[in-house]
Amino acid sequence: MSRIIVHAEHPLNKISKNIYGHFSEHLGHCIYGGIYVGEESEIANVNGIRTDVVEALRHIRVPVLRWPGGCFADEYHWKDGIGPKRKRKKMVNSNWGGLVEDNSFGTHEFLELCRQVGCEPYINGNLGSGTVREMSEWVEYLTFPGRSPLTRLRMRNGREQPWKIKFFGIGNESWGGGGNMRPEYYSDLFRRYQTYLKDFGGNKLFKIASGPNEEDYRWTDTVMKLTGPYMDAIALHYYTVPGDFNNVKGSALDFTEAEYYTTLKKALKMERLIEKHTQIMDRYDPSHRVALIVDEWGTWYDAELGANPQFLFQQNSMRDALVAALTLNIFNRHSDRVRMANIAQMVNVLQSVILTEGKKMVLTPTYCIYDLFQAHQDAALIDSDVQTKEVGTQGAMIPQISVSASRNEAGELNLTIVNTSLDETDLAECRILGWEAGRVTASILTDDSHAYNSFASPDTVKIRAFDRLTVKKGEITAEIPPCSVVRIKTAC
Ligand code: AHR
Numbered sequence: 001m002s003r004i005i006v007h008a009e010h011p012l013n014k015i016s017k018n019i020y021g022h023f024s025e026h027l028g029h030c031i032y033g034g035i036y037v038g039e040e041s042e043i044a045n046v047n048g049i050r051t052d053v054v055e056a057l058r059h060i061r062v063p064v065l066r067w068p069g070g071c072f073a074d075e076y077h078w079k080d081g082i083g084p085k086r087k088r089k090k091m092v093n094s095n096w097g098g099l100v101e102d103n104s105f106g107t108h109e110f111l112e113l114c115r116q117v118g119c120e121p122y123i124n125g126n127l128g129s130g131t132v133r134e135m136s137e138w139v140e141y142l143t144f145p146g147r148s149p150l151t152r153l154r155m156r157n158g159r160e161q162p163w164k165i166k167f168f169g170i171g172n173e174s175w176g177g178g179g180n181m182r183p184e185y186y187s188d189l190f191r192r193y194q195t196y197l198k199d200f201g202g203n204k205l206f207k208i209a210s211g212p213n214e215e216d217y218r219w220t221d222t223v224m225k226l227t228g229p230y231m232d233a234i235a236l237h238y239y240t241v242p243g244d245f246n247n248v249k250g251s252a253l254d255f256t257e258a259e260y261y262t263t264l265k266k267a268l269k270m271e272r273l274i275e276k277h278t279q280i281m282d283r284y285d286p287s288h289r290v291a292l293i294v295d296e297w298g299t300w301y302d303a304e305l306g307a308n309p310q311f312l313f314q315q316n317s318m319r320d321a322l323v324a325a326l327t328l329n330i331f332n333r334h335s336d337r338v339r340m341a342n343i344a345q346m347v348n349v350l351q352s353v354i355l356t357e358g359k360k361m362v363l364t365p366t367y368c369i370y371d372l373f374q375a376h377q378d379a380a381l382i383d384s385d386v387q388t389k390e391v392g393t394q395g396a397m398i399p400q401i402s403v404s405a406s407r408n409e410a411g412e413l414n415l416t417i418v419n420t421s422l423d424e425t426d427l428a429e430c431r432i433l434g435w436e437a438g439r440v441t442a443s444i445l446t447d448d449s450h451a452y453n454s455f456a457s458p459d460t461v462k463i464r465a466f467d468r469l470t471v472k473k474g475e476i477t478a479e480i481p482p483c484s485v486v487r488i489k490t491a492c
Pocket of ligand 1: 025069070071072172173296344345350
């Protein structure tokens, strides 16, 4: 039995909808096949972009999308991806399988994707192998409203008006694949590059620094100290790997009970990372002007047998749904500092919300979590305290219940509750302070931890109505089944 106290009478900061953001890279079948099929494809598309995928993404109200990488960003030269497609320069995608990239999906296609999805673009510039001039010219091409050689080129390529671009990243994983830099050197480069990224015609860039890998606190400390005033955000990366990243990571579907709990325990590490990086940021930025964004996160398993290991395709089970729900609850609770997060990656790569195979598409259990949690987008965070016991296996004990709560402008209170236990139902008593009992509705995602949606059986795991709850003044008691995520909605 768990006790949850919800302080509905004290709404806190806004939970930025951008916490529900996504990431798309030129990697495997994320872009090509998963999103972009070309105008001549037999797969239904608008301007080459899959209609089924766009509809699914609109349904979960994707707020922001990062592109073109990842590692790919630091070898991407944007001018190769504009103009007539047959003339576009090809390149070798050396990070992801050494395939020849034909650049048929470039700046215009990405911004068309964002238009169709209804989300904000987040463009990651090339610091690793690109020049200052190249990066500054990209911003001019995108956003300058006047006539210049670059904007004339943009117009010839079919775009008369400048785009509004807010989110702009300067390098990716600059401590590793993005240049193997020291934080001192990166900081100097960041200061230099950002100088030439101008705000044209009312456009205001939000400049994002390449941040730490996991527990690299020295990176955060140094970059905050040396570049804090020049940046708007610093980007943390953390992946949940059940095993060893450099050896056996673990299988997406074939896992033991111990591996299940280990995976969730590792996912929960996100909270400690956020708290520690935030403490460092607080020293240099006590007013919380600079955001911590987590622009790569999610599960990372061994590649599926038979699949190209460089394509990072993995199935997605209820275990992944729980990882997503636990992580999003953490982001919500730390949303005063965490103002964007981008799950890796949107389609067909790592912890995807969508998988495709030719014409077929499935929505993963992780997709269902984004559907359940969309109620938190831009709502006010509500503080919640949880008393719950630990469950798990030796070496991997974790709290049974995780919660976050918010209150939206319509006065609705939404609680998202995760029961991590594989076999125990939890009788959760939620006391909601400052709330009179009103209409309560609830939805649930639950199944065996190994359950997943396949192309042959796409609706195995899906959201259902949930009615195992009783309501009395100020209190809701819910019987939360094992391995489940419940969203309770009530007027407040
Ligand atoms: O998401 C896959 C890769 O993981 C990204 O390209 C890189 O930034 C990270 O190491």
